[in-house]
Amino acid sequence: MQQQRPPPTVRAVTIPFADLSDRGKDLSDKIEEGFGRQGLGIVSIADVPGYPELRKRLLRLASRVANLPEEVKKELEDPSSRYNFGWSHGKQKFESGKFDTFKGSYFANPLLNVPTTDDALVTRFPSYCRPNIWPTDDLPELETAFKDLGKLVLEVGLLLAHHCDQYVMNQELGPCAGESLEQTLARSRCHKGRLLYYFPQKFSKQKEDQSISSWCGWHTDYASLTGLTYALFMRKSVEIPCPDSGAGLHIRSRDNQVVKVTFEDDELAYITGETAEILSRGHLRATPHCVKAPSSEDASLVDRSTFALFVQPNWDEKIKIPSEYPYHKELLIPPNETLAYGEYSERILNKHYEGRT
Numbered sequence: 001m002q003q004q005r006p007p008p009t010v011r012a013v014t015i016p017f018a019d020l021s022d023r024g025k026d027l028s029d030k031i032e033e034g035f036g037r038q039g040l041g042i043v044s045i046a047d048v049p050g051y052p053e054l055r056k057r058l059l060r061l062a063s064r065v066a067n068l069p070e071e072v073k074k075e076l077e078d079p080s081s082r083y084n085f086g087w088s089h090g091k092q093k094f095e096s097g098k099f100d101t102f103k104g105s106y107f108a109n110p111l112l113n114v115p116t117t118d119d120a121l122v123t124r125f126p127s128y129c130r131p132n133i134w135p136t137d138d139l140p141e142l143e144t145a146f147k148d149l150g151k152l153v154l155e156v157g158l159l160l161a162h163h164c165d166q167y168v169m170n171q172e173l174g175p176c177a178g179e180s181l182e183q184t185l186a187r188s189r190c191h192k193g194r195l196l197y198y199f200p201q202k203f204s205k206q207k208e209d210q211s212i213s214s215w216c217g218w219h220t221d222y223a224s225l226t227g228l229t230y231a232l233f234m235r236k237s238v239e240i241p242c243p244d245s246g247a248g249l250h251i252r253s254r255d256n257q258v259v260k261v262t263f264e265d266d267e268l269a270y271i272t273g274e275t276a277e278i279l280s281r282g283h284l285r286a287t288p289h290c291v292k293a294p295s296s297e298d299a300s301l302v303d304r305s306t307f308a309l310f311v312q313p314n315w316d317e318k319i320k321i322p323s324e325y326p327y328h329k330e331l332l333i334p335p336n337e338t339l340a341y342g343e344y345s346e347r348i349l350n351k352h353y354e355g356r357t
């Protein structure tokens, strides 16, 4: 087979935290460059106070979770939420039906252990409304480490949402024609954290996959903003720099080019999701992305740990699908239908988990 050239590497647009936290500062140019119609869909934030320590504290626990005894992990699973709380491995399906056997995830709401006590809501929106599960006996330090980092990523994400609102307002040349992204996200009770552990390729059950999406398939997130840490790589429990410069997060650009994106290990990155596109009336665009595993021979024992926070509207927020909407066409969501965000995501989950539609 012909050897394909690796995709070019592009540096994410970076905003210093000091600028981001100044609500009066005009960051429209940076937002446009990162998230606008021609942007790659990623912005990283530098010098966030306290972030490097919280990142390391949590990411070092990812392999510990993944290596808990099988019977313990079973207890930490929550099939009723379609594995959207606690431990999940091999249950999710992105991109033409590939199950995520290469990665294990730990999902939790970093703000609220019990988002609601209303049974009707728990039944209707299980992936958001069921309670958190923690390995209290086997890994007690996980809960605090997860919540502390999750809250910080949310705080910074809300500041970023404020500047996104300002950008959209400038584009529309007037007061916001719709809901403010910042206010919608600030009142949500269902932000979701995901601690990810990518198993070393050698140990995965399937044969080595050299494709760009070998560790995580192509998808767009349905949240509004996804906070992403710089991943931690380890070989046999020793932290190492990523051994393959071609591995990691890849994005499909607006003009359909695949690029590998980079940011520094002490920066916190955000990508846009489908509900940022919907709520901003298309001024911000969702970011198609995937993750490539290291492919060189000596990278075979390398694992990858990272954290994503899906900053998203509450389950009952009404969202209106625009008529020109490129995502999830097969779900046949009628254009201009207004549906609750929780309903929208349950329909997508039906597709991602075990193909039930």
Ligand SMILES: O=C(O)CCC(=O)C(=O)O
Residues within 6 Å of the ligand: 194, 196, 216, 221, 228, 249, 289, 291, 306, 308
């Ligand atoms: O591992 C990563 O860097 C990205 C994970 C991701 O895209 C997701 O969990 O939705």
Ligand SMILES: [Fe+2]
Residues within 6 Å of the ligand: 219, 220, 221, 226, 289
């Ligand atoms: Fe994602």
